[in-house]
Structures are given as C-alpha cells and as structure tokens.
Amino acid sequence: MVSKVPGLVRYIVVRGLMVIPTILVLYTFVFLILRVLPGDPVLAVIGTRYIPPEQLERLRELAGLNKPLYEQYLSYLLGILRFDFGVTLVAPQGVPVWDYIKLRFPATLELTVAAFLISVIIGIITGILSAYFRGTILDESLRIYSVLAYTLFIPWFGMILQYIFGVKLQLLPTGGRISPGVHLESITGLYTVDSIVTLNLSAFIDSLKHLLLPSLTLGIVLSGAYTRLVRNNMIDVLVSEFVRSYKARGIREWKIALYSFKNAFIPTVTLMGLQFAILLGGAILTETTFNWPGMGTFIVDRIEYRDYNSIQGAIIFFALMVGLVSLIVDMVYALIDPRVRY
Amino acid sequence: MVLGLAVSRPIVVGVAVIVLILLLLGVYYFYVRAPTAPTTTPTPTTSPPLVKRAEQIIVGVTDKVTDLDPANAYDFFTWEVLSNVMEGLVKYEPGTLNIIPGLAERWEVSGDGRVWTFYLRSNLKFADGTPLTARDVVRSIERVMKINGDPAWLVTEFVDKVEAKDDRTVVFYLKNPVGYFLAVLATPPYFPVHPSYKPDAVDSDQTAGGAGPYRIARFIRDVEIILEENPYYYGPKPETKRVVIRFYRDATGLRLALERGEIDIAWRTLLPQDVEVFRKTPGYKVIEVPGTFIRYVVLNTKMPPFDNKVVRQAIAAVLDRSDIINRAIFGSGTPLYSLIPIGMMGHLDVFKDRYGDKNIELARNLLRQAGYSETNKLKIELWYTPTHYGDTEIYIATVIKEQLEATGLISVELKSAEWATYVQFIREGRLGIYLLGWYPDYLDPDNYMYPFLHSKANKWAGSGYANTEMDRILEEAQITVDMSKREKLYEQAQKILAEDVPYIPLFQGKLYIVVREGVTGIKPSPTMLFFYSTVYKEVKA
Numbered sequence: 050m051v052s053k054v055p056g057l058v059r060y061i062v063v064r065g066l067m068v069i070p071t072i073l074v075l076y077t078f079v080f081l082i083l084r085v086l087p088g089d090p091v092l093a094v095i096g097t098r099y100i101p102p103e104q105l106e107r108l109r110e111l112a113g114l115n116k117p118l119y120e121q122y123l124s125y126l127l128g129i130l131r132f133d134f135g136v137t138l139v140a141p142q143g144v145p146v147w148d149y150i151k152l153r154f155p156a157t158l159e160l161t162v163a164a165f166l167i168s169v170i171i172g173i174i175t176g177i178l179s180a181y182f183r184g185t186i187l188d189e190s191l192r193i194y195s196v197l198a199y200t201l202f203i204p205w206f207g208m209i210l211q212y213i214f215g216v217k218l219q220l221l222p223t224g225g226r227i228s229p230g231v232h233l234e235s236i237t238g239l240y241t242v243d244s245i246v247t248l249n250l251s252a253f254i255d256s257l258k259h260l261l262l263p264s265l266t267l268g269i270v271l272s273g274a275y276t277r278l279v280r281n282n283m284i285d286v287l288v289s290e291f292v293r294s295y296k297a298r299g300i301r302e303w304k305i306a307l308y309s310f311k312n313a314f315i316p317t318v319t320l321m322g323l324q325f326a327i328l329l330g331g332a333i334l335t336e337t338t339f340n341w342p343g344m345g346t347f348i349v350d351r352i353e354y355r356d357y358n359s360i361q362g363a364i365i366f367f368a369l370m371v372g373l374v375s376l377i378v379d380m381v382y383a384l385i386d387p388r389v390r391y
Numbered sequence: 392m393v394l395g396l397a398v399s400r401p402i403v404v405g406v407a408v409i410v411l412i413l414l415l416l417g418v419y420y421f422y423v424r425a426p427t428a429p430t431t432t433p434t435p436t437t438s439p440p441l442v443k444r445a446e447q448i449i450v451g452v453t454d455k456v457t458d459l460d461p462a463n464a465y466d467f468f469t470w471e472v473l474s475n476v477m478e479g480l481v482k483y484e485p486g487t488l489n490i491i492p493g494l495a496e497r498w499e500v501s502g503d504g505r506v507w508t509f510y511l512r513s514n515l516k517f518a519d520g521t522p523l524t525a526r527d528v529v530r531s532i533e534r535v536m537k538i539n540g541d542p543a544w545l546v547t548e549f550v551d552k553v554e555a556k557d558d559r560t561v562v563f564y565l566k567n568p569v570g571y572f573l574a575v576l577a578t579p580p581y582f583p584v585h586p587s588y589k590p591d592a593v594d595s596d597q598t599a600g601g602a603g604p605y606r607i608a609r610f611i612r613d614v615e616i617i618l619e620e621n622p623y624y625y626g627p628k629p630e631t632k633r634v635v636i637r638f639y640r641d642a643t644g645l646r647l648a649l650e651r652g653e654i655d656i657a658w659r660t661l662l663p664q665d666v667e668v669f670r671k672t673p674g675y676k677v678i679e680v681p682g683t684f685i686r687y688v689v690l691n692t693k694m695p696p697f698d699n700k701v702v703r704q705a706i707a708a709v710l711d712r713s714d715i716i717n718r719a720i721f722g723s724g725t726p727l728y729s730l731i732p733i734g735m736m737g738h739l740d741v742f743k744d745r746y747g748d749k750n751i752e753l754a755r756n757l758l759r760q761a762g763y764s765e766t767n768k769l770k771i772e773l774w775y776t777p778t779h780y781g782d783t784e785i786y787i788a789t790v791i792k793e794q795l796e797a798t799g800l801i802s803v804e805l806k807s808a809e810w811a812t813y814v815q816f817i818r819e820g821r822l823g824i825y826l827l828g829w830y831p832d833y834l835d836p837d838n839y840m841y842p843f844l845h846s847k848a849n850k851w852a853g854s855g856y857a858n859t860e861m862d863r864i865l866e867e868a869q870i871t872v873d874m875s876k877r878e879k880l881y882e883q884a885q886k887i888l889a890e891d892v893p894y895i896p897l898f899q900g901k902l903y904i905v906v907r908e909g910v911t912g913i914k915p916s917p918t919m920l921f922f923y924s925t926v927y928k929e930v931k932a
Binding site: 086087088089092093094095096097098099100101102104107108140141142143144152190193197208209211212215216219222223224225226229230337338339340342346350353354355 | 407408411415447449455457458463465466539541543544548592593595596612613614615617635637638639640641643644647648650651652653779808809810811812814815816817818827828829830832842848850851852
C-alpha cells in the first residue's frame with residue numbers, strides 16, 4: 050500500500066487538472082448551441098403578450114442579450130472560475146443559479162442514491178443467481194427480465210406504478226417529495242436523512258412513501274444493465290483456474306461464490322460509477338413523471354425559458370459532478386484491484 | 392424436457408414472455424384507461440350524514456408562479472395568485488363582468504375624463520396589520536413605473552402622475568381620457584404592495600403580499616404555495632381557512648393526483664379527453680367556465696401568397712369552426728366570428744355575416760379569381776406549436792388542413808416549432824399562416840382589437856397588417872368615453888377586419904374545473920382568474 054500512495058496522489062492531481070479542459074469544451078459547446086437555437090429568454094417568457102417595443106429592448110438589455118457574444122461568453126466563464134454560476138435571466142430574474150442548484154440537487158441526490166441502491170441490489174442478486182444456476186430456466190428468466198427491465202419506457206412504467214399503487218390500491222402518493230403540511234427541518238436537503246436526524250418519524254415515513262415509487266421505477270429499469278454484466282463476469286470467474294482449485298481443495302460452495310463475486314465485481318464498479326454519475330444530472334424522465342423537484346425538472350424548465358445562465362450553470366455543475374464521481378470510482382477501482390499500479 | 396412435457400425450452404420461455412406481455416397490456420387497458428371513483432364509506436341510510444367544512448382545500452395546477460411581484464408578473468397564473476393575496480382599488484364582482492369597489496369605496500371622474508379620484512375605505516391594513524393608506528397606493532404604482540417590468544405598460548401607457556391627497560384619497564392624472572380605465576385599474580400592476588417589497592427592484596420571492604383575503608404562509612418555488620386567511624382583510628372572511636396550491640408538471644400528473652385524492656380541485660389544464668371521462672365518473676363534478684381567451688389563425692400580409700387579400704378571404708370562407716371544435720378539441724370551445732369575444736360590448740359576428748362557415752363554393756371562386764386551379768394549387772405551410780396551447784393543437788391543425796384541401800385547390804403542409812422558437816419565427820415575420828391564442832390583459836374590446844390591428848402595436852403578431860383608417864378608428868375608440876360611441880367605432884373596425892382578414896378568429900375557449908364531490912362555491916369569472924375565497928369543501932363529520 051505504501052508504494053501506491055504517492056502515485057495515487059499524482060494520479061488524482063492529473064485527473065483533477067483534466068477536468069478543466071473538459072469543462073471548457075463542454076461550456077463552449079453549450080454556449081454556442083444555446084445562442085444558435087431560435088428564441089431568447091425575453092421572448093420565451095413574453096411570448097405573444099403585448100409589450101411596447103422600447104420595453105422589449107430594455108428587457109433584452111437587462112438580460113445582457115445585447116452584449117457582443119464574446120463578451121457574454123467570457124464574462125460567464127470568468128464567473129465560473131470564481132464559482133459564480135450567474136443569475137437567472139427570467140422567471141424570476143436575478144436569482145443566483147447556485148441557489149437553485151443548492152435547492153434542487155439534494156432532491157436529485159436522494160432519488161439517485163435510492164434508485165441506485167435498488168438497481169444494484171436487484172442487479173447483483175439476479176446476476177449472481179443467473180451465473181450460479183446458469184443454463185437453468187431461472188437463468189433464462191432472469192436474463193429475459195434484464196432485457197425487459199432495461200427496455201421499459203420510464204414514463205410509461207412510472208405511470209403504471211402510479212396507477213396501481215397510487216390510484217387503485219391507494220397505498221402510495223403519485224408524485225412530489227412530501228405531503229403538504231408536513232413540517233420538516235431542512236438540514237441536508239435529503240428529506241429522509243433530515244427526518245431521521247431530527248427524529249421526526251411522521252416526516253420520515255411520509256418522505257419515504259414519496260421516494261418509493263420513483264426510485265423503484267428508475268431502479269428496476271437500471272437493474273437490467275447489471276444482471277447481464279454481473280452474470281457474465283461471474284461465469285468467467287467461476288470456470289476459471291483458481292475456482293477449480295478451490296473446488297478441488299473442498300472449500301465450501303458459498304465461500305467460492307463470495308470469492309468469485311469479489312473478482313467479478315470490478316467491471317461492475319465501472320458501470321456503477323458511470324450510471325451513478327449520469328443519474329446525478331437529473332434522471333429527467335423519472336423526475337418529470339413523478340413531479341420530483343430535482344435538477345432534471347430544473348433543466349427542462351429552464352430550457353423552455355431559454356434561461357442561458359441557468360442551463361449553462363446546471364450543465365457545468367453536472368460535468369463537475371461526473372468528473373468527481375468518475376475520479377472516486379477510479380480510486381475505488383485502484384483500491385480493490387490489486388493489479389492496478391500508478 | 393421441461394416440466395415433464397416434451398417441449399423445448401426456448402418455446403416455453405417464449406410463451407412465458409408472451410404471457411407476461413399480455414398481462415402488462417391487460418393491466419394497462421383495464422386500469423389506466425378508466426379513472427376510479429374516489430372511495431367513500433357508505434353512509435347508513437337511517438340518519439342524515441353530519442357534514443363539516445374542511446379546514447384546507449388543495450388545488451392542483453400545471454402552471455407556474457413566476458414573480459410574486461405585480462411589478463413584473465405578466466403571466467396568467469401568477470396574476471391569479473396575486474389577485475387572491477392582494478386587492479386593487481376596484482375589482483370584478485365574482486362571476487360577472489361588473490366592476491365593484493375594492494379597496495376604494497367610491498370614485499369620481501373629472502369632466503374631461505383625465506382626472507380620476509378614488510376614496511379608500513377606512514382602517515385598511517396589510518396582512519400583518521400594517522396600515523394601508525393612500526400613500527401606499529401611490530408608492531406601489533410609482534414603484535411599478537420605476538421598475539418598468541413586463542406589465543409596466545399597463546400603468547405607463549395611461550397614467551401620467553398619481554398623488555395621495557390625504558391618507559385616504561388617491562388621484563390619477565391620465566395622459567389621455569380613457570373610457571375603460573376601471574378595467575385597467577383592476578389589473579395586478581395597480582395593486583398596493585406591502586412596504587417590505589424592494590422599492591427599486593423586482594422582488595420575485597417576496598411573500599409579504601398585499602391586502603387581499605388571503606396571505607402567503609409558505610412558498611416553495613415549483614412545488615407548492617400555501618395561502619391562509621388574512622385576519623386583517625376588510626371584507627368577508629374566506630370560506631376556507633387554508634388553500635394549498637400544488638404545481639404539477641403535466642396534465643397526466645394532474646389527473647392522477649385528482650384520482651388519487653391528493654388534490655380536491657384540478658384547475659383548467661386537464662386534457663379535454665380526461666374532462667370527458669370525469670364527467671361520467673361518479674364522485675366528481677365538472678364545472679364549465681366560459682373563457683375570454685380566443686384562438687385564431689394569423690395571416691402574414693407581407694408574405695406571398697398571403698399578401699393577396701383574395702387568398703386570405705378564400706381561407707376565411709372555407710373554415711368550418713364547429714367541425715374543428717367537435718373533432719379537434721372535444722367540444723371545449725364556442726365558434727367565434729370576431730376578435731372581440733362573445734358577450735363583450737361591440738361584438739359582431741362579422742366573419743359569419745360575410746363568409747359563413749364551410750363556404751366551399753365562395754372559397755373556390757375566390758381562389759380561381761386569384762389564379763389557382765386543380766393543376767396550379769395554392770401551396771401553403773400551416774404552422775402550429777405542439778404544447779403551449781395544449782396537446783390538442785396538432786388536431787386543430789390537422790382538421791384545418793383537411794378543410795382547406797377539401798376545396799381541391801389548396802395543398803397544405805403542416806409544420807411545428809416549440810414555443811420559444813415559434814415566437815421568434817413569428818416576430819421575425821418568417822411564417823405565413825399559423826395558429827395563435829390570446830389571453831386578455833384587461834376585459835375591454837380595446838385589448839382584443841388594438842394589439843392586433845393597430846400598425847404600431849401588432850409587431851408581435853407577425854401579420855404585418857397596417858391600415859391607416861383602422862389605426863384612426865382604434866385610436867379614437869381608446870379616448871372616447873361615451874360607451875355607445877365606442878361601440879359604433881368597434882363595429883366599424885370589425886367590418887374592416889372581416890374585409891382585410893389579417894386574422895381569422897376560430898373559437899372562444901371554455902375552461903374546465905374538475906372537483907371532487909363536496910367542493911362548492913366555485914364562482915367562475917370571465918377574467919378566468921380563480922378566486923379561492925368563495926370555495927369550500929364539505930366532508931363527513
């Protein structure tokens with residue numbers, strides 16, 4: 050382990066620096082696309098309502114739309130370097146984008162973590178069972194399950210769950226994060242965590258009920274990806290030399306399964322990290338179906354309004370999150386895979 | 392061998408998959424298509440059920456609140472919220488088009504129509520007990536003028552100066568005499584706001600409110616807004632103490648929430664198909680509100696072939712409004728033959744008188760006159776926007792295409808663009824014929840005619856229409872105070888509209904409120920703003 054540390058530190062620094070050009074390219078790309086897209090923040094909000102032409106010009110001035118493009122580009126970029134994501138241009142105007150991110154990101158984080166856990170648990174269990182009982186009807190059914198699950202169209206699947214559990218069985222709410230009138234002190238922004246920390250049992254149960262359907266919808270769909278991956282990697286390991294030697298030595302079945310799994314886990318971690326990072330951008334389909342006030346719905350709304358600053362800020366934030374998560378994944382990778390050296 | 396049968400495994404697995412799919416389809420068909428009646432416990436038939444009023448009512452909407460500041464709010468739903476937590480000097484009597492005293496108990500107009508004096512009621516207070524005087528009225532209106540936000544023109548186009556003569560007297564000096572000033576005065580930019588509002592800037596998340604029947608207890612942007620009764624309101628207490636407004640993303644989410652019982656009222660934006668279903672479901676009531684919003688076709692008089700008046704007239708003649716209403720929007724509209732809505736002063740069915748509906752004969756004659764034939768058809772691109780006015784827009788466009796092509800002399804290509812893009816194209820004058828809608832700013836024929844037909848005011852519409860005679864008539868109608876003279880002027884203007892056809896009115900919308908059984912007291916208003924203070928819900932005690 051000692052030999053790994055300085056190499057690891059250098060690796061982290063290098064990866065950290067690589068984020069900068071990534072963000073730059075992404076920002077430039079988004080900036081240009083937004084400016085090429087017809088419509089601007091003022092028009093998107095005014096629409097066809099009557100407004101005197103001088104007033105329209107004044108509003109465009111306020112939103113900084115009359116400044117030359119390179120100036121708009123540079124001033125926002127310089128802001129990002131100071132961790133200033135700018136202010137919203139419309140509806141409402143002048144609210145720091147960072148305030149919105151602080152408000153909406155915890156919602157996405159809560160949903161992402163819950164869905165992620167569900168998808169990993171289901172995926173790994175089905176993958177292991179599939180691998181262990183390979184060739185049997187169980188294996189075939191689980192593989193079909195994984196394909197079906199991954200192909201499910203989230204809004205449709207979500208609506209079915211909303212209908213069955215929300216409307217027919219009246220068990221769970223159809224949307225939102227918490228029932229109106231339930232008071233919860235906000236510390237982390239993660240309702241389930243906050244309610245535990247403040248020992249608020251009713252809020253905990255209420256927020257958990259709201260979290261269940263969306264995370265189940267997203268979790269089931271994503272689990273499909275893991276099943277096959279875990280299965281195939283486990284099979285590779287199960288038929289390998291070292292497992293056969295374990296069997297020959299008479300080591301018990303469940304121990305063999307455990308060792309095989311630890312080895313098969315490595316490629317899975319990569320996929321897990323990638324999926325988690327992408328989810329942090331706001332699982333847009335899930336959030337819009339379940340009226341979940343996270344980053345996904347935020348970006349969709351802001352695109353309708355052509356709120357350039359909010360869209361740019363949210364996307365850059367997302368890129369930073371993806372960079373961070375993939376860095377963590379790589380570090381975990383390094384720690385659990387003894388073959389990796391820096 | 393599987394299960395003792397001599398059947399190969401792939402077939403068994405395949406059959407299992409098919410069964411699974413059929414199961415899912417069955418679930419979808421039986422459960423998702425039809426809504427459920429809300430579950431109610433059966434009441435014993437011996438004694439009458441005891442009822443009591445619910446403390447709280449939950450309203451579901453798919454709109455958003457933009458700025459809780461009348462100096463900048465210019466969208467329909469925010470105006471509705473502001474109209475419940477604030478009040479103006481005058482207001483509309485619930486359910487009617489009559490203007491009645493609000494914060495002002497009476498008023499006077501000078502002989503030349505330029506000076507309006509309002510006398511406030513005594514003992515007015517904001518929602519936290521702070522006294523409301525004439526100086527607050529003046530401060531609020533001057534604030535709107537200074538901040539100069541989106542709706543500021545409603546003040547600055549009319550008002551030159553506003554003064555507080557004393558604690559209870561407000562005087563407006565208008566730029567020109569305006570016959571419909573009271574209608575304009577009833578709009579939110581004129582509402583007095585609490586002193587906490589930032590004096591020089593838009594205060595979008597400010598919850599201090601004004602002096603209306605409710606006050607804002609809590610506002611979580613894009614999630615919910617909670618209103619509670621204002622203890623200091625001068626008028627009658629609202630029927631329900633607490634109103635929660637929940638924001639939903641789309642009509643389907645709204646419908647599901649209503650069926651689940653998460654909301655008591657679904658306001659306006661349910662799909663017409665869903666409204667039909669609720670009509671037939673016990674446990675729900677559908678309330679129809681005659682809307683004052685209009686839908687129409689715009690023709691770009693500067694772009695060939697629409698620069699030819701005869702072509703525009705031909706299109707006006709062909710359209711069959713009832714057909715569109717029945718087939719495209721499930722009956723949720725009334726045929727409209729003028730830009731001025733039915734029921735408003737001056738309304739004339741000019742398009743009906745001149746062209747009728749589905750007048751294919753006349754259309755074909757006009758088109759031939761313009762040089763078109765079966766081999767040389769009029770080729771047009773009909774544009775619409777797929778979500779802004781609701782999901783039914785594509786149906787409207789499709790029916791119109793069918794109607795136009797039925798003449799045998801027109802060939803139509805349908806095109807669409809998302810709202811912000813659509814608006815940009817229109818303002819740039821790039822579209823030739825397209826569908827639009829209009830929600831009024833204030834209820835007066837001026838608001839339905841001037842912004843469309845006056846050459847200085849109609850740039851937003853992209854019709855490029857300019858007619859000096861029309862300009863003159865509209866300007867005169869604005870400053871005439873005599874109502875019958877104004878009516879005559881608008882009748883003249885409508886006749887010119889039907890002759891020049893820069894716009895073809897299609898229908899006047901109907902709004903639907905779907906409520907759970909037990910919800911009463913909804914008084915729909917022609918302003919289409921929903922006043923919550925008369926609503927209550929009766930529940931079993």
